[in-house]
Amino acid sequence: MKIYAIKASAQSAFKDYKQAMGAPPQSINALAAAAPDWACVKTLDETSQAPANLHEPADLVIICMSTPDALRGYELAAAFRQRGIPVIFGGLHPSFMSEEALQHGDAVICGEAEQLLPAVLQDFRNHRLQRIYRNEAPVSIQRMRPYPQALIDLNAYGGLNSVMVSRGCKFKCEFCTVHKFFPTFHYRPVGEIVDEIKASGGQYFELHADNLIADRDYAMELFAALKPLNIYWLAEATLNIAEYPDILEAAAESGLFYLLIGLETPSQTALDAAGKKFIRINRAKENIARLHEYKIAVDSAMIFGFDQHNEDIFEESLDFVADIQLDHCDSVILTPFPGTDLFSRYQREGRILTRDWSKYDCNHAVFQPAQMTPAQLEQGAEWFAREYNSLGRTLKRYWRRQNNLGWQWQSLTGQ
Template sequence: MRILLISPRGPLYRHRTGIMKKSLRYAPLTLTTLAALVPAELNAEVTMLDEGIEAIDLDLAADLVAISCITGTALRAYELADQFRRRGIPVVLGGVHPTLLPDEAQLHGDAVVVGYAEESWPELLCDFAAGRLKPRYTQRPGFTLAGLTPPRRELLHPGNYTMFHTVEATRGCVHKCDFCVVPTAWGGPYLRPVQEVVDEIRRLETRRLIFLDLNLISEREYAGELFAALIPLRLTWGGLATIGIASDAELLDLAARSGCRGLLLGFESLCHESLLETRKGMNTRKDYHEVVRQLHDRDIAIMGCFAFGFDHDTRDSFADTVDFVLNAGIDLPRYAILTPFPATPLFQRLKSEGRILTENWDLYDAQHVVFRPEQMTPEELLRGTELAWKRTYSYPSIVRRLLKARTQLAAAIPANLGYRFYANNLSRFYTCREALL
């Protein structure tokens, strides 16, 4: 059996035509995990195609194609699925978007996988081999990460990724931010036994890695146990957390001692009301300057994420946020346009208020405006965000931020130059907006 696994990309990140350079990519785990889950008795030949780094040959021979997509890549996934199906090749669709909207995905796939695929994907493959493929495979209750099959990383080319060694310790998240797909699609958190994580890292024989977990500190006790177990491995690692880590000196010390040198943190907004509105109340009691100080004191660089477009945001929000980012010395800031992903509470609210402007999923990439903001026009939201990117990544701003941060400069300087390129090329990807606004 020949199985083709595909990760499609939206226009922003597609190979050659997208903005992001290859150098900013981490090796994904989805396809390598799916490859590892193929039952050995099927003697399958597995090919993986990541459209972020290579073009997809639609003439490739396959008996079964499986495509994993997010909302921003769903239309591309459907386009690819339709083309393979026209050649008579059955297609399976999975990932977060088909999990959120399985009935829509079903229109383009012979089978849809809803939820995590650890159990359903091997079952689906055995059914396919026996000629009894079902249209829908849904994650069963009681899902656990214990005994996870290690991803088949040998199927990836290390030279295609700036960070080849990626690992996951947890999935899902304990919080319920109203714009986030995680609580709607998967809930969680799901925790891997710490010893299994440590064993996998030892097998990788590396000292540098990235945790792809959506929120490493979802469960405080687990995070402490994990960080303590990492200390003897003498790693340098980065990952994602919430800003709550800055108020927990013991946990932050453990993270630093275990080799944490960079964290992606969702600040989201400077506005108290916006944080409450989006159910990110855990950020409201935090002094953001102090958060930055606590991490920098431990030599941990910050990728700080902010979103624009909350109902309480005004035209001043852009400048206020950039001022904060420059004054605080955030190492690598990122701005998103608030995006109501389908089936999330935010989408449902905006839909009921008649404020969703388009359900063209290509534009659901967090850099286009897909809903009517409360206190500005869609065009102002788009332009304000683009200007925030440009101001943040002007050369004087980069120098000012990094001089203040003085943290992990060997990595922060090239990363800033990469994001400067991104900021200055965003407008090339706003071509669809005239149809939208």
């Protein structure tokens, strides 16, 4: 059986952001790893590779997508179904909007797909495909198969490998889909991660986790096991890593060179209201300085549009990112993705302005802000991006990064 697994991606600011992040996607690679031996899977990542081949010979197409890519996913589904090829949807958007997705496809896999996929494909083979598949029990990644390296074209990701470490997060931020999509926090045995890294032969890795330091003992065990491998790795974690000198040192010694943190905004009241009380803005500058001591680059977006934000937030954020010496920052408009508590609240409050999912790309105001007009929010976020990327500020950042990160920044990121 030939399966074409596509990560759909529309042309948008969201795509640009994801492409810049640059690691192989989890969704389609997890599917390829979980497929039974009698299924032959071909993967295609529209974010970093090329548009899907609508003439690809396939018995079944599986399309994974996030909300900004939903319309592109439906467009692809229509093209394949016109050829008589059934389409199954998976990923974030179809999991939370399964009834909508079913209007465009033959079935939906809701949530993590690994444990469901063999039964889904068996049903398809037996002409008994059901409409919706859900995990009835908590999913385990204790014995997951490694992603099939032969299917992953690392050139499309600048040589960056991705290895699954953990899924889920113990926090419950209002705007986040992670704790909704992964109902439990679960992680892989360290030995399996090490084996996969060794087998890949690579040197640069994304250690895929929603919060790498969520379990302190596990993180320490992982970093100790990575240290002899002489690799470089980047990951997502909270800035609180800098509050624990032993974890930070172990992470740095095992190859951490780039950390993505969710600092989001200089407004502590906005963070508190969004469920991110654990971030202390007044500690950010000191914490980032500690990361720089280990030559670790720090990246965080600034999100605009929280109820606590008025028009002053754009300039305040620009001063803030310069003051705390953040190494990279993107301008993002708060987006109430379906499935989040934020989406539910805005819906209750009558503040959702559009269900045109192509606008849910973090570049459009799709809800009514509390203290601005939607146009002011969009113009402010655009102003921030323009100012942040102005020649003067870019040069200043370049010299500051040279000072804070030295050779490591240049040789590992090419910037």
